[in-house]
Amino acid sequence: MSEENALIEIPRSDWTKLRDLYVHKDTDPQGYLCINNFIKWVEKDPELKATCLSLNGDWETDGTFVLTVDLETPLKHLYFNTLGDNLDRAIKALECLESFEKKYTFFGFCSRLKPAVDLIGRKYYTDKGPLIVETIWYRARKEVIDTFTIEAPSGITLLNLALEDAEAINEIWPHRSPGSINFVRKLIKYNVNVGAYDDHGKLVAWCLRLPIGSLGLLQVLESHKRLGLGSLLVKFMAKKISALGDQVVAPVVTKNTASRRMFEKIGFEAIDTTYWAD
Numbered sequence: 001m002s003e004e005n006a007l008i009e010i011p012r013s014d015w016t017k018l019r020d021l022y023v024h025k026d027t028d029p030q031g032y033l034c035i036n037n038f039i040k041w042v043e044k045d046p047e048l049k050a051t052c053l054s055l056n057g058d059w060e061t062d063g064t065f066v067l068t069v070d071l072e073t074p075l076k077h078l079y080f081n082t083l084g085d086n087l088d089r090a091i092k093a094l095e096c097l098e099s100f101e102k103k104y105t106f107f108g109f110c111s112r113l114k115p116a117v118d119l120i121g122r123k124y125y126t127d128k129g130p131l132i133v134e135t136i137w138y139r140a141r142k143e144v145i146d147t148f149t150i151e152a153p154s155g156i157t158l159l160n161l162a163l164e165d166a167e168a169i170n171e172i173w174p175h176r177s178p179g180s181i182n183f184v185r186k187l188i189k190y191n192v193n194v195g196a197y198d199d200h201g202k203l204v205a206w207c208l209r210l211p212i213g214s215l216g217l218l219q220v221l222e223s224h225k226r227l228g229l230g231s232l233l234v235k236f237m238a239k240k241i242s243a244l245g246d247q248v249v250a251p252v253v254t255k256n257t258a259s260r261r262m263f264e265k266i267g268f269e270a271i272d273t274t275y276w277a278d
Contacts, residue, residue, distance in 0.1 A: 162188070
């Protein structure tokens with residue numbers, strides 16, 4: 001840790017003030033939606049191990065923050081941002097954290113913040129740096145969402161997911177990892193979601209909402225593909241999130257051309273590139 005700089009906790013009572021500094025960053029993956037998500041989570045679960053930190057106690061000047069969350073997974077989630085003209089204070093704040101390697105995952109940060117993560121990777125990771133996954137960051141405008149119609153195919157019922165569904169969801173999630181079921185449970189418990197169930201009550205497709213406010217974990221079982229369930233659930237969630245007054249955004253792995261075509265076909269537009277790193 002630098003002798004000159006230190007991280008000072010931002011009291012939870014001030015998180016709304018921090019969030020409101022980012023009101024114009026309502027499509028930024030670590031802006032308004034992200035901070036608002038954790039405000040809601042700690043209201044529902046005051047014991048949640050989420051800590052928001054500022055560089056030397058100064059966060060009101062340029063909104064620089066680092067948020068760490070322990071979701072009972074091997075790596076803590078790390079979120080950060082700044083409204084400054086450059087990334088200097090954000091980098092200094094990150095450098096005050098404990099050892100990065102095998103401790104944190106940088107969760108869904110935008111292209112503007114990538115140089116900071118690249119620098120941390122070169123400086124603090126012993127091998128080749130963190131493993132980075134690239135996604136295209138999509139947004140659906142409200143006027144597009146308002147045109148969506150929701151009509152489930154015969155034999156399919158759309159319902160809120162149950163906590164018991166977490167195991168089935170985690171089992172086939174391409175990005176699952178040790179302890180990731182705890183993350184899935186938090187998403188089901190605290191955020192809006194939707195599941196598609198067949199006539200026997202079996203879960204055959206689902207879509208959740210990530211802590212950064214976006215759609216996530218969209219999946220359709222092989223047995224029920226080509227029925228339009230993917231686009232149906234995206235539209236359903238888009239209307240649900242838009243009704244909350246929030247922007248509707250979604251990350252899609254860059255190489256997943258099929259999913260990208262589906263999002264673009266229903267009216268989502270690419271607005272940035274987003275990354276995950278651990």
